[in-house]
Amino acid sequence: MPKPSKTRLVKAAWQARERAVAPYSRFQVGAALLTRRGRVVTGANVESASYGLTCCAERVALFKALTEGEKEFVAIAVVARSDGGAMPCGACRQLLAEYAPDAKVWIADARRPERVREFSVKELLPGPFVSLES
Ligand code: THU
Numbered sequence: 001m002p003k004p005s006k007t008r009l010v011k012a013a014w015q016a017r018e019r020a021v022a023p024y025s026r027f028q029v030g031a032a033l034l035t036r037r038g039r040v041v042t043g044a045n046v047e048s049a050s051y052g053l054t055c056c057a058e059r060v061a062l063f064k065a066l067t068e069g070e071k072e073f074v075a076i077a078v079v080a081r082s083d084g085g086a087m088p089c090g091a092c093r094q095l096l097a098e099y100a101p102d103a104k105v106w107i108a109d110a111r112r113p114e115r116v117r118e119f120s121v122k123e124l125l126p127g128p129f130v131s132l133e134s
Contacts, residue, residue: 005075009034010108010116013057013077016042017110020057023047029080030110031057033065033100036072041065058092062099073100081110085117088124096121097128 009032017030022045029045043061047054055063058078065073076096080086085107088096096103105119 009077012040013079016044020044021046029057031061032077033061034074035070073103075104077106079108079110085109093125097125
């Protein structure tokens with residue numbers, strides 16, 4: 001059985017997914033970040049008519065949390081209606097590596113939220129670029 005915090009975070013991501021703004025792909029994604037302080041910050045993907053401006057759910061959640069003063073993250077849950085869930089894209093992996101390097105990444109299919117796959121940010125992006133200083 002998933003731990004309560006995992007269940008809670010996946011549920012928050014599941015709910016956040018309902019607020020996705022995805023008129024072009026119609027692929028709705030929800031994300032929820034758990035901060036060290038125990039706060040949950042959610043996000044969903046937002047698409048643009050200029051497709052490349054689209055922002056993934058993970059980055060919306062991360063940008064929200066960072067600009068609300070959160071600095072330490074325990075986990076991020078990502079929920080989409082896709083077999084096994086949707087894995088974070090490369091851009092999101094980079095941002096997670098920079099700002100949430102120790103976070104667990106919990107991935108779930110919206111149709112089976114009780115089945116959660118777990119990854120570490122480090123395994124999703126080995127050898128990240130994180131600083132201009134050598
Ligand atoms: N998307 C996310 O929000 N997160 C992911 O992990 C995968 C992809 C969004 C971006 C776009 O709005 C839609 O899903 C299709 O790629």
